[in-house]
Amino acid sequence: MTALARYYSIVDDDKAFAATARRPQPLFVWTNTLRTTSRQLVDVLTPDGYELTPLDWHPQAYRVSCQNGNGRLGNHWAYLAGWFHIQEASSMIPALLLDPQPGERVLDLCAAPGNKTALMAQALGNRGTVVANDVFWERIRPLRSAIDRLGLLNVSVTCHDGTAYPHTAGEFDCVLVDVPCSCEGTSRRFPGLLKRPPTRRISKRFRKQQLLLEAAIRRCRVGGRVLYSTCTYAPEENEAVVDAVLGEMSGTVRIQPVSLPGLKSAPGLTAWAGQSFQGDLRHTIRIWPHLNDTGGFYIALLEKIGGDSHKMSDPPEIAHMDFQTASGSTQQRLDDAARMFDILGERFGIDPSVFSDLQLLNKSRRDIYAVAADHRPPQMAKCISGLPLFHMHLQYPKLTTSCAAVFGRKAVRNLIDASPGQLQAYLARKSFTLKKDQALACDGSGYVLVRYHNAVLGVGFYDQNQDVVASLFPRSRAAM
Ligand SMILES: C[S@@+](CC[C@H](N)C(=O)[O-])C[C@H]1O[C@@H](n2cnc3c(N)ncnc32)[C@H](O)[C@@H]1O
Incomplete structure (x- = not known):
């Protein structure tokens, strides 16, 4: 039996399913509305040869096709400026269905x-609390880069085994548990997956998936929501896991029906390979690739209705300027931070009131971080909250690219409106010469902000003697 044939008996149209699952996958993006509007995004990408078609079920998300093979979308300046994020369309659905509301505390366990x-x-509009956890530090690096590039001030990142996620993280209103799985639904991106025999692909992860879902339920408050998802078709990793947990935690959770206007889905299974599942599993959903021309997904939304929620008092609020006091140099760091705010005020004319709605943290002793004023991070070791504003460990404290991108929009001077050529040089970390009018607009040597199409991309250092700006765009993001 071929890898896909295993599912022909449970899919509505086996030919369309098999054909779509073997076709390369389209590219999808969503607009970062903290930075721009969908209209502006379409306006900047279209002239560069990209065609954007809105998704029926998420107006800020688009299918993107490239008319002229115009390079990688991830190298486009609008991507580097955090105007959009690239994400497979079916993978957006769990977050849209969980639909966290302002004021809710959210945990993303995997x-x-x-x-x-x-x-x-x-x-959530960059307010409140999303706690993003993963068991592997090396997989957290891209997560941190996305937070920095998109300018997210409401995310704390932890590294912990999700099956034993600690109570000290506090209670959550919503928990997303997007478990590791055999990933069959990603065959359009990774066709090699279909070449392996089904029995090897269908993981023996059932127990781990079950433990992760149970841990997610324990961390959720009574009355809250837990969303279980996988990107696989295998009922052993989908309905069977949810069915087992409903049995184990009877009276604690119940299945909530879900739908997203404009999205086509199929109901979850109530039987597979001689095993029957609870009838309510038909309210979970299967996204087959041919239904919306996406990847494949499985989603179950649960409401917590009882049981032990391990309630604990809310984590304490972070004090404004919560600098660690263990080191003797606390005063020095406070002075350095104050100097950085002076630079932002004097050099760029940024009104200090833009920082009044933030909490500032100096947990790492290397960098000063900012989080939204109402952010409530878990009280756990190995927790990184918010965005780095200033690197303090260098000989001269440095403004970060994230800080420039988030707050540079309020700058009124020492802003360089880059030409396309200057932008290209800046993003490739090369120095570029200023035109006369650009140089006249700078107050002598010092930091400048580099802007293109109203997006501040980052920081440069202007040397007045040479009329040259050295790019301080981070190596990790540079367009090579
Ligand atoms: C399907 S991926 C998650 C994708 C992610 N939700 C997203 O949208 O980008 C599953 C993740 O679970 C993580 N994982 C595996 N075992 C885990 C555990 N015991 N606790 C927490 N995370 C775990 C893996 O490292 C992997 O990053």
Whole structure:
């Protein structure tokens, strides 16, 4: 039996399913509405040869096709400026169905590389709390980069085994548990997956998936929502896991029907391979690739209706300027931070009131971080909250690219409106010469902000003697 034939008996149209699952996948993006509007995004990408078609079920998300093979979308300046995020369309659905509301505290238990975290944090308007956890630090790096690039001030990142996620993280109103799985639904991106025999692909992860879902339920408050998802078709990793947990935690959770206007889906199974599942599993959904021309997904939304929620008091609020006091140099760091705010005020004319709605943290002793004023991070070791504003460990404290991109929009001077050529040089970390009018607009040597199409991309250093700006765009993001 071929890998896909295993599912012909449970799919509505086996030919369309098999054909779509073997076709390369379209590219999808969503607009970062914290930075721009969908209209502006379409206006900047269209002249560069990209055609954007809105998704029926998410007006800020688009299918993108490239007319002239115009390079990688991830190298486009609008991507580097955090105007949009690239994410497979079916993978957006869990975050949209969980639909966290302002004021709700959200946990993403298996979060890396952070696509769903980013979508939820953005939907919350950069306020409140999203805690993104993953068991592997190395997978957290891309998650952190996405947070920085998109300018998210409401995310804390933790690294912990999700099956034993600690109580000290506090209670959550919504928990997303997007478990590791055999990933059959990603065959359009990774066709090699279909070449392996089904029995090897269908993981023996059932127990781990069950433990992760149970841990998610424990961390959720009574009355809250837990969303279980996979990107696989295998009922062993989908309905069977949810069915087992409903049995184990009877009276604690119940299935909530879900739908997204404009999205086509199929009901979850109530039987497979001689095993029957609870009838309510028909309210979970299967996204077959041919239904919306996407990847494949499985989604179950649960409401917590009882049981032990391990209630604990809310984590304490972070004090404004919560600098660690263990080191003798606390005063020095406070002075350095104050100097950085002076630079932002004097050099760029940024009104200090833009920082009044933030909490500032210096947990790492290297960088000063900012989080939304109402952000409530978990009280856990290995927790990184918010965005780095200033690197303090260098000989001269440095303004970060994230800080420039988020707050540079309020700058009124020492802003360079780059030409296309200057932009290209800046993003490739090369120095570029200023035109006369650009040089006249700078107050002597010092930091400048580099802007293109109203997007501040980052920081440069202007040397007045040479009329040259050295690019300080981070190596990790540079367009090579
Ligand atoms: C399907 S991926 C998550 C994708 C992510 N939600 C997104 O949208 O970008 C599953 C993740 O679970 C993580 N994982 C595996 N075992 C885990 C555990 N015991 N606790 C927490 N995370 C785990 C993996 O490292 C992997 O990043």
